[in-house]
Amino acid sequence: MDEQLEAAVEPVSEVVSEDEARRGERLSKKRMAYSFPTFFALLNAGLVLTAVALVLFKTPNHLAFGGTTGFAILLNAAVPALPVSAYMWILNVVLVLLGLVFLDRKAVLWSAFASFALSGYTSLFEWLFPVTSSITGDLWLDVCFAVLLPAVGSAIVFDIGASTGGTDILAMILRKHTDIEIGKALFAVDVAVVVAAIGLFGARVGLYCVLALIGKTFVVDGFIESIRQRKVCQVICSHPRDVEEFIVKKLGRTATIQFGWGAYSGKRVVILTSVLSRREAMRLRLFVRAQDPGAFITITSSSEIVGRGFRGVN
Numbered sequence: 001m002d003e004q005l006e007a008a009v010e011p012v013s014e015v016v017s018e019d020e021a022r023r024g025e026r027l028s029k030k031r032m033a034y035s036f037p038t039f040f041a042l043l044n045a046g047l048v049l050t051a052v053a054l055v056l057f058k059t060p061n062h063l064a065f066g067g068t069t070g071f072a073i074l075l076n077a078a079v080p081a082l083p084v085s086a087y088m089w090i091l092n093v094v095l096v097l098l099g100l101v102f103l104d105r106k107a108v109l110w111s112a113f114a115s116f117a118l119s120g121y122t123s124l125f126e127w128l129f130p131v132t133s134s135i136t137g138d139l140w141l142d143v144c145f146a147v148l149l150p151a152v153g154s155a156i157v158f159d160i161g162a163s164t165g166g167t168d169i170l171a172m173i174l175r176k177h178t179d180i181e182i183g184k185a186l187f188a189v190d191v192a193v194v195v196a197a198i199g200l201f202g203a204r205v206g207l208y209c210v211l212a213l214i215g216k217t218f219v220v221d222g223f224i225e226s227i228r229q230r231k232v233c234q235v236i237c238s239h240p241r242d243v244e245e246f247i248v249k250k251l252g253r254t255a256t257i258q259f260g261w262g263a264y265s266g267k268r269v270v271i272l273t274s275v276l277s278r279r280e281a282m283r284l285r286l287f288v289r290a291q292d293p294g295a296f297i298t299i300t301s302s303s304e305i306v307g308r309g310f311r312g313v314n
Helices: 002-008 018-032 036-061 067-078 084-102 105-128 139-159 167-177 182-201 203-228 240-250 278-291
Strands: 230-236 256-261 268-276 296-302
Touching: 036 067, 036 084, 036 105, 036 139, 067 084, 067 182, 084 105, 084 167, 105 167, 139 203, 167 182, 182 203, 230 278, 240 268, 240 278, 268 278, 278 296
Parallel strands: none
Antiparallel strands: 230 268, 230 296, 256 268
16 A cells, blocks of 8 residues: 555656656646637527527517517507517617626627527528417416426526627626626616516516526526536545556646544545546546445535636636
8 A cells, every 4th residue: 555655656757658748737727718610510509498498488478578589579468569679689788888888898709799680590490480379288387388398498508608699788887887786787687677567468477487587597407516516536446557557648637645544343445536528537437346245435415616727717
């Protein structure tokens, strides 16, 4: 065991070659941020899901529960001369102009793109799917998908550090020029939309909007945590050097090495701690169990990892 302890404290640079070190550096940089094509594709995927939910589930059932989409549905109900997408274009143009006036242009660029792209996708899907009534015939089922699809889309967009535009621009303006708490202000806007929906569409639809507004918050948070979830792994075994090399060479990750004593045995042990993806954690567990069936492994989940090699550092 003492030999293993001495081996484990050798610098990692002596364990891996220069090529392997460079490969690890590339993997680290790749994990810290998305490439532009990936970022752009994920942003548009999130916006498409949001637009599909709006056209197929929200608009036919008058499910207005916040944001520019909620305002657009209310305006369409009050003045049906224009489709929901037209009101979204009008609202988003106004918000983008306000953003250009009160914010730095770079700050509003991607939010402006997202606002117009979402309006464009909505116009496209209204043309492709001219839906005027529930496609399922079940309001509760429509509410579920009206919440689920935008929640998945928002989680994807938020995870890459972007937004779906719209009222996010208003939030940035409030944050910069007032002392108003942004979360409360936006929640107040959403509540106002829901109250208006109750007045326009009746208690049944309005109360479904209330449930959707509450559910949206929990579902979005749940999906974001699921996307960002990582595994914090701790390993105590009789071959720590082999595990260290596997983490660095095979997984392209690193680990922190600590020394401790077993309370029952009184023996010195090496504790390796590494933060991995779910798949990497599974590979590590299988490797350690194959090398040392008596190894002690703890794996815990975390959705907030800040540091080099993870997007949280950005």
